[in-house]
Amino acid sequence: MKTKWFLLSMATLMVFGALGFGLTRSADGQEAGGQEVEEAAEPEVGPSGQPIAFPHNIHADQYQIECQYCHFSVERASAAGIPPMSTCMGCHTVISGQENPEEITRLRDYYNRGEAIPWNRIYKVADHVQFPHMRHIAGGVDCAACHGNVAEMGVIQEVNQNLTMGWCLNCHLEMGASRDCTVCHY
Ligand code: HEC
Ligand code: HEC
Ligand code: HEC
Ligand code: HEC
Ligand code: HEC
Numbered sequence: 001m002k003t004k005w006f007l008l009s010m011a012t013l014m015v016f017g018a019l020g021f022g023l024t025r026s027a028d029g030q031e032a033g034g035q036e037v038e039e040a041a042e043p044e045v046g047p048s049g050q051p052i053a054f055p056h057n058i059h060a061d062q063y064q065i066e067c068q069y070c071h072f073s074v075e076r077a078s079a080a081g082i083p084p085m086s087t088c089m090g091c092h093t094v095i096s097g098q099e100n101p102e103e104i105t106r107l108r109d110y111y112n113r114g115e116a117i118p119w120n121r122i123y124k125v126a127d128h129v130q131f132p133h134m135r136h137i138a139g140g141v142d143c144a145a146c147h148g149n150v151a152e153m154g155v156i157q158e159v160n161q162n163l164t165m166g167w168c169l170n171c172h173l174e175m176g177a178s179r180d181c182t183v184c185h186y
Contacts, residue, residue, distance in 0.1 A: 048155040049120065049155065051106065051117050051118055051119065051120075052103050052110075052117060053100065053154075054155065055154050055155065056151060056153045056156055057153060060150065060151040061151040061152060067143060067150070069083075069087075070082075074133045074134070075134055075137050077133065077134055078131060078132045078133055078134070079133065080133050085111055085116060088107060088111075092104055092108070122156060122157075123147070123163065125163050128185055129185060130184060130185075131184075139177065141171075145171075147159060168184065
């Protein structure tokens with residue numbers, strides 16, 4: 001246990017030192033995924049609050065990878081989709097990472113063990129609510145309207161809303177979308 005904490009704090013120092021993130025994630029920012037963390041038998045959480053400190057800015061801004069390349073079902077399904085391991089390994093069998101190679105090592109370790117990466121979910125609506133991504137994308141609503149400017153984020157953080165009914169309804173009112181109870185509630 002002691003060794004684990006030591007390694008974690010070492011890694012924290014390295015991540016903060018190299019990227020200068022400072023406060024990457026507050027405890028509050030993890031609220032949505034919190035339950036999953038507690039339920040998991042052996043929570044594997046890196047210093048970033050995620051099992052791997054995945055930097056959106058490097059991928060989506062610096063290397064201009066389209067959101068849809070990874071969030072493959074956002075235009076056609078309710079769920080946006082989290083990329084499978086094979087998407088990452090297409091590049092990271094050869095790209096080792098210059099600034100934080102230890103994060104790529106963690107990625108390869110999951111791959112070699114044949115395990116999926118247990119990402120902590122950030123955005124999640126209540127079970128009695130349905131949220132169809134494809135309807136919003138077809139309606140011309142930008143990812144940033146709900147998730148903030150993800151392309152500029154290091155490790156992703158929850159932005160500006162708690163997925164309350166009022167938040168949904170305000171925008172539906174503004175944009176003339178349906179406010180019929182049954183479109184959001186089964
Ligand atoms: C190279 C693949 C990749 C690209 C490109 C990418 N993402 Fe992601 N995204 C991920 C992974 C992996 C996660 C899960 C890890 C995390 O949450 O940090 C994620 C998580 C997210 C989440 C949070 C999901 C949750 O848990 O609720 C949002 C929102 C998101 N991405 C939006 C975007 C947007 C918007 C873009 C384009 C500007 C984008 N992503 C581009 C791989 C990618
Ligand atoms: C299209 C190619 C591509 C894909 C797909 C891709 N990456 Fe990357 N990734 C890169 C490049 C390029 C870098 C920058 C490497 C560098 O600076 O040395 C990078 C950097 C990273 C870093 C930071 C490493 C560092 O040294 O700062 C992490 C962590 C990472 N990727 C994880 C992932 C994960 C997890 C996935 C799958 C969800 C993924 N990547 C998918 C190309 C890709
Ligand atoms: C109108 C607001 C809105 C827009 C626009 C939006 N999202 Fe989301 N996103 C949400 C909500 C709400 C959730 C939680 C949904 C749930 O729990 O079912 C979510 C969840 C996610 C997740 C978590 C995993 C999953 O499979 O759903 C990802 C990834 C994501 N969004 C990516 C994107 C990307 C990429 C775009 C743009 C192409 C986008 N979102 C546009 C509101 C939005
Ligand atoms: C930033 C603005 C915005 C936010 C925030 C937003 N929506 Fe929407 N939503 C829209 C727009 C615009 C449409 C209509 C798209 C179209 O024309 O079909 C839509 C359509 C929908 C539909 C399909 C309605 C139908 O007529 O079948 C559902 C369901 C829905 N939204 C649920 C939600 C939920 C649940 C939330 C909150 C978690 C939410 N939306 C938040 C803009 C938003
Ligand atoms: C645009 C989507 C949307 C529409 C339309 C909508 N709701 Fe909701 N509703 C939500 C969301 C999202 C939540 C979850 C809020 C949360 O977890 O904080 C919710 C929560 C609720 C709850 C539970 C309250 C709670 O504290 O958890 C009730 C009851 C409810 N809605 C009733 C209604 C009724 C009645 C209507 C029609 C007049 C309606 N909703 C229309 C999105 C919607």
